Amino acid sequence: MTKTLHALYDGKVLRPEEPVDLKPNIRVRLTIDVLEEKTPKRRSFLETARSLKLEGPSDWSSHLEDYLYGQGTHYHE
Numbered sequence: 053m054t055k056t057l058h059a060l061y062d063g064k065v066l067r068p069e070e071p072v073d074l075k076p077n078i079r080v081r082l083t084i085d086v087l088e089e090k091t092p093k094r095r096s097f098l099e100t101a102r103s104l105k106l107e108g109p110s111d112w113s114s115h116l117e118d119y120l121y122g123q124g125t126h127y128h129e
Contacts, residue, residue, distance in 0.1 A: 053073075057069070057070060057072060058070065058087075066082075
């Protein structure tokens with residue numbers, strides 16, 4: 053019987069990440085493949101902003117203070 057399990061080595065023992073369906077005191081052979089740590093891809097500010105799919109007026113950036121503080125003719129309630 054061959055099973056593939058994922059485990060974490062804590063510095064002393066291997067700890068399976070899922071239940072192991074084996075009888076106690078049974079001998080097994082281990083082959084260890086070290087998995088690469090997945091690091092999250094860093095995204096730029098613009099990629100993050102675009103992913104939020106925010107909606108707003110087309111002149112938002114050029115009249116930001118008007119929208120934030122309600123000054124001028126661009127303020128919408």
